[in-house]
Amino acid sequence: MSNTDLLASLQASFIGRDTEYPTVDGKRGPRIYLDSAASTLMMAPAYDVGHEFLVHYASTHSDLHYAARGASHAFEWAHESVLEFVDADPDQYCSFFAGSGATAGFNRMAASLSCARPERDIVLVSEMEHHSNDLPHRHHCSHVVHVPCLGEFERYGGLDMDRLREIFDEHGEKINYIAVTGASNVSGAITPLAEVAKLAHAVGAYLLVDASQMIAHAPVSMNDADIDVLVFSGHKIYAPGSPGAVIAKKSVLSEIKPAELGGGMVDDVYIAEYMPTQTLPDREEAGTPNIVGAITLGAVLDLLTKAGMDKVREKEIGLIDFAWNGLKQIEGVSVYGPNPEDVPRTGTIAFNIKGFDHGLTAAALNDYYNIQVRNGCFCAHPYVRELLKKEMWDMDIDPDAPNAEADVERKRGMARASLGLYTTRADLEALLVAVRDLVSRRDEILSLYEPIGSNGYRHTKFEPAANDIFDPERSLQSYLAQPA
Ligand SMILES: Cc1ncc(COP(=O)(O)O)c(C=O)c1O
Incomplete structure (x- = not known):
């Protein structure tokens, strides 16, 4: 076709x-x-893929019986589909699924990044954000600076890049990361992500992007814009019931400790100690994953990449x-x-x-x-x-x-x-x-x-x-x- x-x-x-x-x-x-x-x-053809998988349903993380082998393969394929959709080089980036929706991803990254770099105690958040990409940062980080938008009154919106430059100059290497939406869920205003990434990286800060309102509407290239972390929900892109997706640079993930602990993310456990695995994405996916949701999302993304x-x-x-x-x-x-x-x-x-x-x-x-x-x-x-x-x-x-x-x-x-x-x-x-x-x-x-x-x-x-x-x-x- x-x-x-x-x-x-x-x-x-x-x-x-x-x-x-x-x-x-x-x-x-x-x-x-x-x-x-x-x-x-x-999207019906993606639903059909998830539904067809149920005929082979089994949990992942084993390949010794046929169904588990098929499930593990399909779950891995869903991760690859996510990376390809957001144009993220698999050598540099890793995708993982996190709980319900984007909110889980923001909470996870806010908690992990604030622990990993306590000396950088400032986080920038735009004034356009959905509460999901604002409150987790307020909760986990000691100091949030809100970045204003351009224009006034009913025309307000679109990140004020001049003001952002000033804020980066003012706080420099105290900034841990900037959390900004790819597109507003109120006005649809799109953020110039590549420019924001340059400003952030100049002071060693990360760029965390909320792609919830962008993912179904415009191409995203994590490689080109040099985005460190991107988060979105499957229900915003034709896969209701799917988990949230996080795509992050492996270099960022290697700096953080896993925020969720449990089965599937450890190499070994003794009464006295435990050893989290260094294998990604396993280390970030504690517990039995939402396999059907992930496969359905993978199918949507694969179809949209082809279209x-x-x-x-x-x-x-x-x-x-x-x-x-x-x-x-x-x-x-x-x-x-x-x-x-x-x-x-x-x-x-x-x-x-x-x-x-x-x-x-x-x-x-x-x-x-x-x-x-x-x-x-x-x-x-x-x-x-x-x-x-x-x-x-x-x-x-x-x-x-x-x-x-x-x-x-x-x-x-x-x-x-x-x-x-x-x-x-x-x-x-x-x-x-x-x-x-x-x-x-x-x-x-x-x-x-x-x-x-x-x-x-x-x-x-x-x-x-x-x-x-x-x-x-x-x-x-x-x-x-x-x-x-
Ligand atoms: C821009 C934006 N960010 C985050 C979210 C939160 O997504 P979820 O409820 O799937 O966690 C939404 C949901 O409406 C949104 O529009």
């Missing part, structure tokens, strides 16, 4: 892309899934421009983050409709148009506060108020439309039509919803029950009702 055909076939392959749900008008129709920044849909991430990026840029410009042109809609012409971005667009709280926008898009978007502060509270600062002031609300009242929570946030490989121009046209329609029906929509919880909204006349949507008990019932 040519890579163009492969890409087209993959785009059409996602499980649940067309799942039907009811809408307020009493109809049912296929959803439009624009919540990929939270979690992407599952070409440059082609994925090319297709997405056209869609971003279309959606960004379309939303910006709607009177009464604010779109956040730097302009795509100033700072390149991935397909994540945060917006608000004037007069609508973010929760109401998300609820109405779902209930009336079957469009699924996320809302809130997206676990990036400092960045979202900055983007909303002026709007909150205009509403006479202090965006930095630590004990925000429920009303503030309702206003402090955005709706976020985020793209995946399955997103089409027709999906985005439907989003634009829906947003225009909501703007024109503002008073009617406001009168039909009531607030619930800290930032949710519920339609007063239409509310399908959660267990009508999916009920594991019901799925089991159909199995149990089969004739013996």
